[in-house]
Amino acid sequence: MIKVSNLSFSYSEKAQSVLADINLEFDHRTTAIIGQNGAGKTTFVKLLKGLLRASQGEILIGDYDVKMKTAAELARKIGLVFQNPNDQIFKRTVLDEAMFGLLNIKMGKYTAEKLAVSALETVGLGDKLEMNPHDLSLSEKKLLCIASVVAMETDVVIFDEPTIAQDDAGKEIIRKIIQELKKKNKLVMTIIHDMDFVAENFERTIVINKGKVLLDGSTREVFSQKEVLNEANVEPPGITQLAEKLGLKKTILTVEEFLQECAK
Amino acid sequence: MTFLKSISLFVDRKSFVHDIDPITKLYYILFAIIIPIILPSFTISAICVGISILLLLAAKVMRKTLPVYSFVFLVLITVVIIQGLFRPGNETVLFHLGPFAMHKEGLLFALTIALRVTNIVSAFMILVLTTKPSTLVESLVRKGMSPRIGYVIVSVFQIIQEMMSTMSTIMDAQRSRGMETEGKLLTRIKAFIPLLGPVVLGSLINTKERAMALEVRGFNSRNLKTYLYEEKTFPYSKAIQAALLVLTIFAVAWRVFL
Numbered sequence: 001m002i003k004v005s006n007l008s009f010s011y012s013e014k015a016q017s018v019l020a021d022i023n024l025e026f027d028h029r030t031t032a033i034i035g036q037n038g039a040g041k042t043t044f045v046k047l048l049k050g051l052l053r054a055s056q057g058e059i060l061i062g063d064y065d066v067k068m069k070t071a072a073e074l075a076r077k078i079g080l081v082f083q084n085p086n087d088q089i090f091k092r093t094v095l096d097e098a099m100f101g102l103l104n105i106k107m108g109k110y111t112a113e114k115l116a117v118s119a120l121e122t123v124g125l126g127d128k129l130e131m132n133p134h135d136l137s138l139s140e141k142k143l144l145c146i147a148s149v150v151a152m153e154t155d156v157v158i159f160d161e162p163t164i165a166q167d168d169a170g171k172e173i174i175r176k177i178i179q180e181l182k183k184k185n186k187l188v189m190t191i192i193h194d195m196d197f198v199a200e201n202f203e204r205t206i207v208i209n210k211g212k213v214l215l216d217g218s219t220r221e222v223f224s225q226k227e228v229l230n231e232a233n234v235e236p237p238g239i240t241q242l243a244e245k246l247g248l249k250k251t252i253l254t255v256e257e258f259l260q261e262c263a264k
Numbered sequence: 265m266t267f268l269k270s271i272s273l274f275v276d277r278k279s280f281v282h283d284i285d286p287i288t289k290l291y292y293i294l295f296a297i298i299i300p301i302i303l304p305s306f307t308i309s310a311i312c313v314g315i316s317i318l319l320l321l322a323a324k325v326m327r328k329t330l331p332v333y334s335f336v337f338l339v340l341i342t343v344v345i346i347q348g349l350f351r352p353g354n355e356t357v358l359f360h361l362g363p364f365a366m367h368k369e370g371l372l373f374a375l376t377i378a379l380r381v382t383n384i385v386s387a388f389m390i391l392v393l394t395t396k397p398s399t400l401v402e403s404l405v406r407k408g409m410s411p412r413i414g415y416v417i418v419s420v421f422q423i424i425q426e427m428m429s430t431m432s433t434i435m436d437a438q439r440s441r442g443m444e445t446e447g448k449l450l451t452r453i454k455a456f457i458p459l460l461g462p463v464v465l466g467s468l469i470n471t472k473e474r475a476m477a478l479e480v481r482g483f484n485s486r487n488l489k490t491y492l493y494e495e496k497t498f499p500y501s502k503a504i505q506a507a508l509l510v511l512t513i514f515a516v517a518w519r520v521f522l
Binding site: 071079082089100101 | 430433436438439440444445446458461462465466
């Protein structure tokens, strides 16, 4: 679905490379990109989205060569929810905000409203359509931003730190959205520091460290490599660490798995 | 990861001009402005400009002055042309520009203005290019300026940087959702207008939060505060300040008695 070949990037000619020689292929598996701050994760997704231009290498999204398109043209193909909701709210009502992207990609007003309302209902904002987005709580603003991008029905959806400011109910909504998108055969990617959420919801995990891919595999495989994760200053989820300390051989990812394994 | 671009013109170099404390540099600016007023001769202005240029060369910041000088000279050229052609009292024709005559009197007057402006700009550049804004503000606060005014000055530098970074993020978010911001001038102008709402609103929200954060961290406390940086001192500061004062008195005496 996405093919990244020999990708390198630096913010200026004199500056050190933020990403160096990245080669990755993305299929329909839900994918988490993890790593410490400054590892190059956000730069990587900005390159995928066409917001930055690669110094070297190639990114293909389906048949599209990212270099040949502007970020706005790529909006039909790939959606990105930014980390800070305050930087991505442009309209005066919740409904207008959710329709903003849809109208930009020249969708008819009726269809746009239908898709926007449906996405807003999914995130629990169906009863706040006429509210000013800035009157919402931080958690609701984040959900509004997610709904605004999900409504655009792009083939690829990238979430930057989706669980920030979310309580359990908010996380549950995001979990459901990810499952729904997966059912629709869309590629869901995230940049995230919440390892419990990664373990419970993502099939594939990529660890980026100092601009390079340090680990890439199934989430269970990745979280089983404690020493390599240490190198990237990444800790496995709490339940995985507890299971390991209790001497369980299998790499545990969820509380349910832990209980099952203990019951054996 | 985002990088904030600095809007300060300060150039970090090792030179004796950098070592001089900001207050002495302020004395120098005052001196460079006052002397050509007291002694309004072409030569005195030229000497002041010469001293400032020598100091800028010694500070190794001459390259950074070029864009500033270019802009100033662009404005001054228009002054020279207008004064040379149309100043009342123009008599001696030097040469012709098409149907218009360039006059000696207007040209000399314009050159005097140009020299004075260059002198003031050069003196200010010594301060701006060789002093960190925070060091300057802290020096002024030590001399009795209100810490609130000091904070306002320093925070302008921070806030403009932050606003530029926020604008770039907001533009990215708009492009992500299909709004074209690249290409023709008209497209860019169209994209700029919707940018203003979130930037201004975001700044207002930030201002409110910043004010509360300042309050929480004791900004309005009436106790004596500890300064963040050590006071910048230069061993010859007092001598330079005294010399500038003596030269000013000497200039006044020259003007009055000779």
